Amino acid sequence: MMDIRTAWEELKHKVSACRKCGLCESRHNTVFGEGPVNDCHAVIVGEAPGEDEDISGRPFVGRAGQLLTDILEKGGKISRDTIYITNTIKCRPPGNRNPSADEISACSEYLEAQLLLLHPDIVVTMGNIPTKALLDTKEGITSLRGKWHEWRGIRLLPMFHPSYLLRTEGLRGDKSPKYLTWQDVLALKTEINKLTH
Ligand code: URA
Ligand code: URA
Numbered sequence: 001m002m003d004i005r006t007a008w009e010e011l012k013h014k015v016s017a018c019r020k021c022g023l024c025e026s027r028h029n030t031v032f033g034e035g036p037v038n039d040c041h042a043v044i045v046g047e048a049p050g051e052d053e054d055i056s057g058r059p060f061v062g063r064a065g066q067l068l069t070d071i072l073e074k075g076g077k078i079s080r081d082t083i084y085i086t087n088t089i090k091c092r093p094p095g096n097r098n099p100s101a102d103e104i105s106a107c108s109e110y111l112e113a114q115l116l117l118l119h120p121d122i123v124v125t126m127g128n129i130p131t132k133a134l135l136d137t138k139e140g141i142t143s144l145r146g147k148w149h150e151w152r153g154i155r156l157l158p159m160f161h162p163s164y165l166l167r168t169e170g171l172r173g174d175k176s177p178k179y180l181t182w183q184d185v186l187a188l189k190t191e192i193n194k195l196t197h
Pocket of ligand 1: 047062
């Protein structure tokens with residue numbers, strides 16, 4: 001396995017010093033991502049840091065992040081620290097508004113560089129924002145999720161965003177977002193098993 005550490009550290013430094021869009025004015029920390037860098041099988045791409053992530057500099061550590069951990073660990077028997085976790089954009093939009101098209105496009109070179117360096121077998125996009133950032137599609141997450149797509153030769157699985165699951169917690173049954181997400185994480189686990197066994 002080629003050691004990507006130097007290129008990785010340079011990229012990380014570039015992100016931490018980035019002033020390409022206005023979000024640099026209000027951020028406390030950039031959130032680069034965390035997880036295994038060498039021999040990385042799967043990457044999860046979320047939307048953007050929220051308040052807890054902006055303060056800690058770590059991805060998915062707030063309420064949605066705790067649910068993501070449960071989806072992976074309880075739903076899929078996948079330990080969270082075996083997956084590289086990052087976001088479409090690296091700085092928090094004030095008040096957690098959706099990132100603008102300009103902010104997404106200013107930041108896209110970083111996600112792209114991360115994915116090219118990590119070169120995972122699988123990318124999982126959580127919700128509409130990362131899915132649309134990586135797939136050239138007008139379709140929404142509800143029709144894209146649970147099916148395998150492709151980004152530059154890497155298999156890509158869209159899933160619902162954990163924040164969406166928190167907003168639809170009351171829904172039950174075999175069409176509920178929670179049930180469908182539990183199906184999706186099992187499909188993810190099946191593919192990860194094939195890579196690691
Ligand atoms: N939601 C995201 O999409 N990313 C995070 O890092 C936290 C919450
Ligand atoms: N809308 C989103 O942006 N994400 C989801 O996961 C569901 C609806």
